[in-house]
Amino acid sequence: MSKVKTERNYYPHAVVGMIIGCVIACGYTIKIALDNPVEMDTYYMEKYQNVDENINEILELQEKFNANFTLAYSSEKFHKGQNEITLRLTTKRGEVVENADITLMLSRPETNKENQTLRPSRVEKGLYTFGPFTIEKEGRWQLLSKIQVGEFKGYHKDEAYAVK
Template sequence: MDKVKSERTYYPHVVVGMIIGCVIACAITVKIAMDHPVEMDTFYMEKYQKVENNINEIIELQGKFDTQFNLAYSTEKFEMGQNSITLKLTDKSGVAVNNANITMMLSRPDSNKDNKQLLPSKVENGNYTFGPFEINKPGRWQILSKINVGEFKGYHKNEAYAAQ
C-alpha cells in the first residue's frame, strides 16, 4: 500500500497572525498619540482656523509691516526667577514708535501649557518693556509678538534660553 503524504499548510495561521499584529499596531499608535498630543502652533496667537482662512491677508500685512518698521529684542537669555524683556520698535528712518499695540507671549516649543501672555508695563521712546515675569523652567523659550500700528500688523518670533 502506498503511503499518503499529508502536507500541513500554515497559510491560515499567517493570515490570522497578520490581522492580530495589525490590531496591536493600531492600538499602540493610538496610545502613543493620546500620550503625546499635537500642540497648536501659537506663532500668530490666533486659532488655526482663523489663520488658515486668512493666511494670504496675514502674509500681505506682514510684508507691509516689515517694509515700514524695525524690531529688536533686548534679550536672548533668561535667568531662573524674575525677568523682563524690552522690545524696541522704530520706523525705517529710525524714529521711535510709541503708539503700537503689542501683545507678547512666552512659549515653550514643545508645549503650550507654560504659555505666558504679556502686555507692556512701560513704553518709553519706542522701548516696550514687558515684565516682570517668572521663568521657572530651564531650556528654550520662544518670544512671540503680535504688533499693530495703525493699518500695519506684524508677527515676530525670537528665541531665548533660560539657564539655571
C-alpha cells in the same frame, strides 16, 4: 504497512497572525496619538482656523509692517526666576514708535502648556518693557510678538534660552 505522510499548511495561521498584529499595531498607534496631542502653532496668536481663512491678508499686512518698522529684543538669555525683556520698535527712518499695541507670548517650542501672554508694563522712548515674569524651566523659549501700529500689523518670532 506504510505510513501516510501528512503535510501541514501554516499559511492560514500566518494570515490570521498578520491580521491580529495589524489590529494591535493600529490600537497602539491610536493610544500614542491620544496620549500626545498635536500642539497648535501659536505664531500668529490666533486660532488656526482664523489664520487659515485669512492667511493672504495676514501675509500682506506682515510685508507692509516689515517694510516700515524694525524690531529688536533686549536679551536672548533668561535666568530661572524673575525676568524682564525690552522690545525696541522703530520706523525704518529711525523714529521711535510709542503708540503700538503689542502682545508678547513666551512659549516653549514643544508645548503650549507653559505659555505666558504678556503686555507691556511700561513704555518709554520706543522701548516696551515686559515683566517681571517668571521662568521655571531651563532651555529654549520662543518670543512671539503681535504688533499693531495703526493700519500696520506684524508678527515676529525670536528665540531665547533660559539658564540657571
